[in-house]
Amino acid sequence: MNLDVVIKNIQSKKSLLCVGLDSELEKLPDVVLNTQYPQYEFNKAIIDATADYAIAYKPNVAFYEAAGLGGWKSLELTVRYIKDKYPDIFLIADAKLGDIGNTSKQYAKAFFDKMDFDAITLSPYMGYDSVAPFLEYENKSVILLAITSNDSAGEIQLFENKEGIKLFEYIISKAINWGTTEQIMFVAGATKPDYIKVIRNITPDSFLLVPGVGAQGGSIKEVMEAGLSSNYGLMINASRSIIFASVCDDFRNSAHLSAEKLQKEIERQLSF
Numbered sequence: 566m567n568l569d570v571v572i573k574n575i576q577s578k579k580s581l582l583c584v585g586l587d588s589e590l591e592k593l594p595d596v597v598l599n600t601q602y603p604q605y606e607f608n609k610a611i612i613d614a615t616a617d618y619a620i621a622y623k624p625n626v627a628f629y630e631a632a633g634l635g636g637w638k639s640l641e642l643t644v645r646y647i648k649d650k651y652p653d654i655f656l657i658a659d660a661k662l663g664d665i666g667n668t669s670k671q672y673a674k675a676f677f678d679k680m681d682f683d684a685i686t687l688s689p690y691m692g693y694d695s696v697a698p699f700l701e702y703e704n705k706s707v708i709l710l711a712i713t714s715n716d717s718a719g720e721i722q723l724f725e726n727k728e729g730i731k732l733f734e735y736i737i738s739k740a741i742n743w744g745t746t747e748q749i750m751f752v753a754g755a756t757k758p759d760y761i762k763v764i765r766n767i768t769p770d771s772f773l774l775v776p777g778v779g780a781q782g783g784s785i786k787e788v789m790e791a792g793l794s795s796n797y798g799l800m801i802n803a804s805r806s807i808i809f810a811s812v813c814d815d816f817r818n819s820a821h822l823s824a825e826k827l828q829k830e831i832e833r834q835l836s837f
Contacts, residue, residue: 566683567704568747568772568796571655574620575797579832581789582824583621583657583774585804586611586643590632592809594816604632604639607816609646611808614821618828621655621800622647623774644680655800656683657774661710663688663695670698677702684708686752686774689736693743700744706772707749709740711764714754714777733760737767746770753792755783755801761791770794776802778827785827789834797835803827 575581588604588611597606612622624643629636647656658676662669662685676682677699684706687696699707712722712733722733730738740749746768753761755777764773773792777783778801785801792799807827811819 566655568706570653571620571772571800572796574653574655578618578620578828579835580618580620580828581797581799581801581831581835582615582619582828583623583655583800583802584611584615584619584807584824585659585776585802586622586624586808587628587804588624588639588808589628590636592812594812594814596814596816602635602639602642604629604636605642605646607808608639608643610817611820612643612647612651614817615807615824616651616654618824619654621657621802623657623659623802623804625659625804641680644682648681656681657708657800658682658685661686661688663691665691666694666698669695673698673702677705684750686710689740693739696740696743700748704747706747707744708774709736709749709751711737711751712753712757712760714756714783718754718757734763734767737764741768741771746772750774752776755785755788758784758787758791761788765792765794770796770798772796772798772800774800774802776804778803778806785830786834789831793834801827801831 586608588607593603593607597603600606629640662672676685686708689709724732750772753773753775755775775788807820807823810823
């Protein structure tokens with residue numbers, strides 16, 4: 566997807582919200598559990614309930630792989646549903662892959678060709694040749710792990726070389742030369758807004774996928790103050806706080822209200 570579509574969606578919805586579809590089978594409400602593909606039925610309801618506020622959806626692949634063949638089918642059906650009904654919403658495969666070139670080529674074929682995701686999260690640890698096969702696809706993006714929101718991320722990502730450059734800074738400074746700003750994006754955790762400022766100094770125009778608001782406690786205000794760019798440049802992800810706002814039969818309405826609340830908070834920080 567061309568990022569002009571994403572920017573138009575941001576402007577029309579006054580939102581930067583990405584909804585994470587971390588649809589853990591064991592947490593799904595009873596009302597969908599007796600269906601053939603419960604994760605898909607759950608996702609479909611969540612998508613319809615939140616599409617007015619979301620500029621992106623991000624299924625976390627692990628939750629579907631863990632459910633076996635039915636889970637993988639649910640993921641495929643979810644992608645097809647979004648592409649058919651909401652084709653202007655950016656679709657991210659949260660897979661965090663990273664492997665040698667010939668293996669990456671197969672992953673790229675699976676997620677970009679067979680399932681038609683718009684973007685995929687990758688680990689850049691193995692360098693350019695692990696990312697290059699994904700960059701061969703037109704109007705597709707990679708989202709590289711930079712500074713993440715988990716507690717122990719700093720053990721690796723904040724490691725400094727003798728010049729005082731942190732590992733995440735070095736990765737970004739290298740990766741921005743691998744493709745255009747439409748092709749290369751970065752993950753930046755909402756719980757570390759000071760480092761989002763650092764990222765913006767290195768790459769003023771790259772889009773950042775920002776997990777860590779909602780259940781992990783990151784501040785939307787702090788994220789937007791640190792990371793907004795001339796093209797907005799942020800996709801702020803919330804997963805559990807939206808999709809599991811309720812685990813009862815009213816889960817659709819609860820997800821709608823939770824997404825609306827976050828969108829309104831984002832809108833207050835945006836200037837149109």
